[in-house]
Amino acid sequence: MEITSAKTIAPADVLVVPVVEGERGDRAPLRDIDRALGGVLSDAIASEEFSAKFGRRVQTALWPGGELARRVLFIGAGKRAELNPDRARAVAGIAARQVRGTFASVAFLLRNAAHAEAVVEGFLIGDFEPDLYRTKRNESKVTSFTVIGGDRRAVESGRILGEVTNAARTLVTEPPNELTPTVLAARAKELLEQVGVTVRTLTGRQLERFGGLRAVAKGSAEPPAFVTMAWEPARAKKAMTLGLVGKGITFDSGGLSLKTADGMTTMKSDMAGAAATICAMQAIAQLNVPLRVLACVPTTENMPSGSAVHVGDVVRHYSGKTSEVLNTDAEGRLVLADGLAWIAEQGATHIVDTATLTAAIEIALGKVTIGVMGRPDAFVDRVLRSARRAGEKAWPLPLYEDYRELIRSEIADIKNTAGRPAGSITAAWFLAEFVPDDVQWAHLDIAGVAWTEAKPYRASGATGSAVRALTRIAQDLAARA
Ligand code: BES
Ligand code: MN
Ligand code: ZN
Numbered sequence: 149m150e151i152t153s154a155k156t157i158a159p160a161d162v163l164v165v166p167v168v169e170g171e172r173g174d175r176a177p178l179r180d181i182d183r184a185l186g187g188v189l190s191d192a193i194a195s196e197e198f199s200a201k202f203g204r205r206v207q208t209a210l211w212p213g214g215e216l217a218r219r220v221l222f223i224g225a226g227k228r229a230e231l232n233p234d235r236a237r238a239v240a241g242i243a244a245r246q247v248r249g250t251f252a253s254v255a256f257l258l259r260n261a262a263h264a265e266a267v268v269e270g271f272l273i274g275d276f277e278p279d280l281y282r283t284k285r286n287e288s289k290v291t292s293f294t295v296i297g298g299d300r301r302a303v304e305s306g307r308i309l310g311e312v313t314n315a316a317r318t319l320v321t322e323p324p325n326e327l328t329p330t331v332l333a334a335r336a337k338e339l340l341e342q343v344g345v346t347v348r349t350l351t352g353r354q355l356e357r358f359g360g361l362r363a364v365a366k367g368s369a370e371p372p373a374f375v376t377m378a379w380e381p382a383r384a385k386k387a388m389t390l391g392l393v394g395k396g397i398t399f400d401s402g403g404l405s406l407k408t409a410d411g412m413t414t415m416k417s418d419m420a421g422a423a424a425t426i427c428a429m430q431a432i433a434q435l436n437v438p439l440r441v442l443a444c445v446p447t448t449e450n451m452p453s454g455s456a457v458h459v460g461d462v463v464r465h466y467s468g469k470t471s472e473v474l475n476t477d478a479e480g481r482l483v484l485a486d487g488l489a490w491i492a493e494q495g496a497t498h499i500v501d502t503a504t505l506t507a508a509i510e511i512a513l514g515k516v517t518i519g520v521m522g523r524p525d526a527f528v529d530r531v532l533r534s535a536r537r538a539g540e541k542a543w544p545l546p547l548y549e550d551y552r553e554l555i556r557s558e559i560a561d562i563k564n565t566a567g568r569p570a571g572s573i574t575a576a577w578f579l580a581e582f583v584p585d586d587v588q589w590a591h592l593d594i595a596g597v598a599w600t601e602a603k604p605y606r607a608s609g610a611t612g613s614a615v616r617a618l619t620r621i622a623q624d625l626a627a628r629a
Contacts, residue, residue: 153298160255163217164243166225169200202226236263237270241605244274248288264298268306313612316427320610324399324416329447333373343433350374359464360482365448367456372448379441391496393487394425395503396447403476420598421502428618439626446483470560481578488582508571510596518542521576522590531590535617
């Protein structure tokens, strides 16, 4: 899809016009385009058929558009005071889902120049369909999308962010028989080398020190891999290195602590943290962010078998610390432990890990909000702000010392589960054991948000959660480096 910006309305198959509650088409700021459309706009807004309310069932209305556009699509954008970038992104997503099957050229009337980036993201995200393996795909007819009133650079950055979000959704959508750990490593290389990120993958004997990754991989017929990525721009400020770590479990059966049949149905998405990490690296490179950013993705399946990790096994991690595996379904923290210690050793001064880590985070925050934990608090706050600026909802959970003792083990340094109470926090404390004290660190638990039902602005399944947040974290760190 070609994505452009324009100063004035250019002819298109369909012109999308967001309408706010209470406004009239025959008054400024819509008056000029109402005239250009021969009065269609004021007719539509005044009609009984249309309401500008925004809610669970958003109103849209398709009208004949005269000379400017074959059709005009009005979309209720709700109250004027609520028309922020997040609302604009949703409206653009709804527009995409309405027009993708019918029109080739789409123009979108921006209601606020500051929404250009979000609108392009929203349109691309709305245009995505997860039917990768349908013999007859429900393909988009849209070949061009023009943002009217948008700044060229904002539109370009929206394009990059929308496309990498969809790239992450594609990876998560891929079934686990296709996207094995080996294939995930190959896909990372494919996506990243063309944009100037160095990708190296450790396998086999090179994984000797990665005890957590090897333990989880033991039960699987598929070999594990440790994918490393480096973005090292010449103009990067030397003092700071961001390290990204993504959980790459291509299928989580639970291992011997087997999940239920229902609990397993979406577990191909247990590499959503890896997908977010890889695709954020793509955006960071394409946006030429002036910061050294390293990343790693420990990837494996978690399967039960005669060679699987036992309940009670003790694992020696990359840092040398040992952990007792009391539940093989708490496998994410085992592989992330190796990734965190490795990336700190590589010189990361700031680390952000992203993982579909705990069912408990969905109990706490639902399928809406990313759970954030880390230290120091000031870094967690920065990460929260960056995530929200990127249009991703994120909220902190407390990493009080009091929770730490819950993961003490009798025979090893720590154990990998402390049961149900504060499950997301005790998981984060496990990770904290592998982050050196002088490194600032935040953990994003995306288990609630990585996979959702369909929305008016987005197809069901993979959401691409954390891609934009991670990119923004890198941009904001670079800006203050
Ligand atoms: N991948 C799961 C977490 C998950 C659950 C993600 C539901 C998305 C939806 C993780 O590996 C897991 O199984 N965690 C366990 C940990 C427990 C055994 C301590 C959990 O949360 O139940
Ligand atoms: Mn698990
Ligand atoms: Zn898992």
